[in-house]
Amino acid sequence: MSAAVPLQPPVQSADRARVGRGRSIRSRGIVGAATRADLPWLTPLLLLFVAKQLLLVAVIGPFTGHDEVDHFYYIDRLAAGEGLGVVGEVDLPPSTKPYEEYVADYPTNAEVIQPPLYHGVLAMAYRVLPEDTLGRLYALRLLSVPLGLATVWLAYLTARLLFPRESLVRVGTPVFVALQPQFSFEAAIVNHDILVVALFSLVVYLALQGLRSARGFRPDLCLTIGLVGAVGLWTKVSFGLSLPVVGLALLLAAWGRHRRWTTTLLTLAWQGALALAVPLVAIMPWFVRNQRLYGDPTGAERLRLIPDYGDQASTYADMLGSPAFWRGRLEDFWGNYGWRQVPYDPTDYRVIELAWGVAALGLGAILVRAGLRRWRGWSPTLDRFQAQGLVVVAASVAVLIYGVVYVGTIQFTQSRFAFPAMVGFGLLTTVGYAAWLPARWRPIGVPVLLLALLALNVVTALRYVIPFYFGPGGGAVINP
Amino acid sequence: MTRPWGQWVPAAVGAGAAVLLLVLALVVPLEVRHSAPFGFRLTLDTERSIAVPGTTVVANYPNFNRVDLDLRAFTEGDRYDLTVYVRPDDPGRPNAAPIRRIPLGVKGDDVDYRKPAFADPFTTVRFPPVADSAGRRYYVWVERGPATQDDIVTLWSIKSYSRVDGRTVLAALIDNPPGMLSRVGAWVLLGGALVGFAAATAWLVGVTTALTIAAARRVPARVGAAARAPRGPGGAKTAG
16 A cells, blocks of 8 residues: 555754754744745745635625625724624614625624724725725735735645655645635635634644744743734634644643653643733633623624524534535535535535545545554654644644534534634645655645646636626626 | 756646646636526525426526536436426516427436435536527426326426636626726736736646656655665654
8 A cells, every 4th residue: 555655754864953953944934944945836836826816806796705794894893993893783884785695694793793803904904995895895805815825835834844855745735725715715805714714824833843843832932822822812712723732732742852741731831821821811801891792702602693593503413423514514615605605516526525535545544554553663654743743733623623513503604614724634635645655756746736726726717606706697696 | 868857848747737727728618607696596486485397597608508407306206207498588578489398317316305415416407509598598497298297306496507618708707897897907807817827837837847757756765765665664764
């Protein structure tokens, strides 16, 4: 079985020597971390991403991104100095009537339940834009593109950190993220989710750096993680799902260094205070406000009251045991544009799922092989940092999938709630594919993956997205 | 031999991939789905609150050539003989004659009302393209054949498609530019995006092909040894 071919070790001896002297990759800075050798493919990938995103910004019908009406008018409200507002009491302007189908709780703005960091920052840009609603919408959409670009960059850095010598993983992961259709959709609309994706990717990358560094999680790194966590929580409360991932990385690093519970716990105490307590303390005023207004810190219970959405809440058992639920989530993950109004055809979904299933089987093969090798006492397939890194990345995917299911217990749920782990999805996918190819031939997987995803994007645009919005018979679904 | 493999082949593969992708995107006809919320039109007659065996579809483009029918049988027949009709839905001509009549035989198992979660609920029906369909409305309905008259077969929803090339799709975007864009602006945006897309694709595919060739020709000895001896103690060594 080709899965028996080991993945490449993460660092060469020269790199290790540098790390040993206390110079981690971090010391060269995020931008400087890209090697000269990678710029020839990173540059066109980033250009391709930008070209695609500009087209998507223009093509996707106005206010048809998920919750885009609500987010836009939340920004408008803050720009006008009207305050945060209370769910159920803030009405959308009458001009939004044509987009009623794209609003969760029309005519009120349910998104004012969200922490205001993203909206507050965009409100500053909003104020300096010309007073034209559509013009402002498209301008704000453009601000999502750099956030998507940053995520693609972080995907590269993360993959490079874990598997610098595996080109299928190092190149394939950012390619996957840049060309994943629904991530592209997120990075072309007005929605705080794209900031959450970028920040979550940054936290996971920083956590992996702490794991890799010979000096472990230094105070400055822990504080950086904590501050990013605080910014993330003030962007969306669900960013709290990053905390267990960070906690796991801290635990793995501390246990690996000390191998004794007492010193491990002591180390975890100060590291946790910086990386985990700082964001929790920082978000406390928002939690207190929610508790006072809605009766719970996150405000989630208030969302249950939204008609049609809360009615679709289900139980964990019902969701986990339902093939239709998982089919829906797979479909959400890959292709539901225009707030689910523009899905792929079932055949397309099945082809994608089949191709993705191959990667999942590859991951399974790696796990089985790792278990067997450990049992037989043979040398491991992955080195310790790679194994721990993959555990952390897999944990980031797992907690966000849990988040998707958790939301399903409150209201109608969607796969996009797992998108903050998009880098993890991309990394695990390419590692899964790498498992099936002999080391010598793995690089051929890069152009294959690239062309497959490019073809998917072209077909998506021509068969589904553009025809939904444009053409003599189209457009009516947006502006009745 | 190093130069051609090292430079010209990746460049040729990159340029070829970009050209091929553009040709496929712009010239080769695709079956493009017409605009409808969630992709389909329900057959529910909302005025009478009853399900009816047909509904109106609006063709986005010329060459309307396909409908996908979500058929559901509530009786246990082996096979159902149906006929699909397509007629113009013109308020001025309420009794317009069908322009397409397509006999359809479906297996009972394929249209059972209890469809598995991952099954495609739709039955595809293709017919000779309606050339001048762009922007027109059509009423599509299903009738049961003589042998199926007593069976309960319903139609839940319809998807419709046109067989057109990418240029037709993009032309529709330029004719009705998004947002505040003028037609010229749409041309510039679309042209720029296509040129950028093609150039970046050629560059990216070229570089990744070069990576592949380099890896295939010059694999570090230790990695090669690891690849050849993956099993057993002392086989595959990894750092760390």
